[in-house]
Amino acid sequence: MNVFRHGLLLALTSTLLAPAAFAQKREASGLYAQFCASCHGAKLQGGTSPSMLDDVWRYGGDDATLTRIIREGTAEAGMPAFGGAFSDAEIRALVVFIREQRIDYQRSRTSVAQPSSDAVIKSEQHTFTLETVADGLREPWSLAWLPDGRMLITEKPGTLRIVENGKLLSAPVAGTPEVNSGGQGGLLEVATHPDYAKNGWIYLAFSHPAKNAQGENVSMTKLVRGKIRDGAWTDEEAIWTAPLETYRRAGGVHYGCRIAFDGKGYLYFSHGERGTQEHAQDIKRPNGKIHRIHDDGRIPADNPFVNEPGAIGSIWTFGNRNPQGLDFDPRTGVLWETEHGPRGGDELNIVSKGLNYGWPVITYGMNYNGTPITGETARAGMEQPVIHWTPSIAVCGIDFYEGGAFPKWTGNLFVTALAQQELRRVVIENNQVTHQEVMLKDIARLRDVASGPDGLLYVVMNGPDRIVRLVPVK
Known part of the structure; x- marks a missing residue:
């Protein structure tokens, strides 16, 4: 030198x-x-x-x-x-x-599985093939199942689709809410109530278009629930709506949103900071947070900020950037979350009551244009991620595998990635990540993953837009 x-x-x-x-x-x-x-x-x-x-x-x-x-x-x-x-x-x-x-x-210099639909893929613990369940979709975002085996799929432009008897129905569900599909907005999460067989409730999260007091077009994440009868969306109830004055005009980014039920009558959902990073630290604003409500939309009396003057009562955690993965570990009951960092600093977090996850005061990433955000990666009173992915993989939907088709994967967390087009298997023991395996690579932008009622693992893909499932090969 x-x-x-x-x-x-x-x-x-x-x-x-x-x-x-x-x-x-x-x-x-x-x-x-x-x-x-x-x-x-x-x-x-x-x-x-x-x-x-x-x-x-x-x-x-x-x-x-x-x-x-x-x-x-x-x-x-x-x-x-x-x-x-x-x-x-x-x-x-x-x-x-x-x-x-x-x-x-x-x-x-590394070769990772980039399989065709008929390829046999040998991972570390199981061998499987990919089977297409539904194609001809438009930017599928999430999926859920009804007890009779029908699959529900959200499409980002604003449609709810049904797969019945292995076939995608040509007509979408009629009468679903209007959405703002610009940028990262659209019809996002679909989830069924844990007691759907008794009450028939289906939950939707979407970017809700509105006009503010100045007559400007604004939007924010909104949650509703309803039912499907004769191919139509009915009995809609608003479950959570942000105060109109908090709706954002600038930038169609960072809406979240994932939904998770804890089985005790509570619903958790994630809300991105809508591109206004400083709002993530402000408990008087709903964006950049994880929220907790009763499954009918009521605010729980024991939420951490429910008695704070001016605070949004549904807030459970704050300092979150754009969380697009949310699921409970069925073994422990711990709620896990993934959130997009900027350029670097994608995070895997344990979600705990009232905690501050740091964005944008601390981050392991930098701006997309390569300029820095902050030199701080840690600060007292702010949570550290369990792990962070730097460089970013554009981490998205997650799911703890609970099926029986792949017994060695039981309890493992599966993680999707958009930019790096990956499906990862993450092994968690005692709330720590002990191992990661890249299962799939460079076959599409992977948006979501879910354990199906048949014990198989389903993956939502964008570009090409389709739903596939992993089928074991013995």
Whole structure:
């Protein structure tokens, strides 16, 4: 490494490019190209300094060590300290950038199952094939089952479809709610009441279009329940609606929404922060939260902020960015959640009453354009994820497998990913992740996963738009 050159750069950046002047403005790949590539290579492949693409680390390759070395340098290796040139947030963005480049390199050298519908796939514990259940769909988002075996599928543009006797009915359910399908909005989650056989309730979550007091078009996530009779949506009841003054106009992003029942009469649902990140920390606003209500929409008296003046009484947790996975571990009763980070920092969390999950004060990610958000990944009073995926996999729907067709998977958490087009099997013991396996890769954007009443595992795919199931091969 050319220590003299780096010393000059350090002196220049300390005086001319002080962190205070450039904090949260400089993009990570540009910083790397300007200050790091001459020694470590334009693609991290190494030069006068070793490669950062392999797993050989002289001082350790964890995030904390990388952060310390960038900030403080290592005199014996000729690496200068950049703490005077880079802000803490910029250093964090550089760490995310290094992680991204390493993962991209590793993925280019790894073969993962990219099966056709008739391929036999051998995973670590079971062998299976993929079987198409329904195609010809338009951006399917979630699925649920009725006791008679019919499958319900939401399509993002606003339709509810039924698969009956193995065939997708040509006509959607009539009379479902109007939705705002722009951006990430649309008809999102469908869920059936745990006692559906007795009460017939079906729950829908969607982006609700409205007009605010100024006459502007606004929208927010809304929950309703209703019934299906003769192919039509009937008996609709509003279960949860945000106060109109909290509806958002800017950006059709981050609506959430997943639903989970605890079997005790409570319904939990997730709500994204709608692209206004600071709202996630404000308990007077509903976005960026996990909510808890009675299954008929009443607010439980023991919710954590129900007696706080001005607070949204349904809030169960806050500081959540865009949670799109929510499920109870049937073995323990613990509620788990996945949420999209920005560029990096996708999270797997345990959801617990009244806790703050940190967004946007702490995050393991950076902005999509490569500029930093914050240098903080931890702060007192804010929860750490059980794990985070950095780089992002665009984590989405989740489900604990409860079927009998794949006995070695029982109790494992299955996780879908959009950007990385993955289905992951996550092994959890004592509320800690002990193992992950990538089951499928690069066959579609995977939106949701669910255990079916037949004991098989079903996956919702976008691009191509279809529902498939994993069928065991003996």
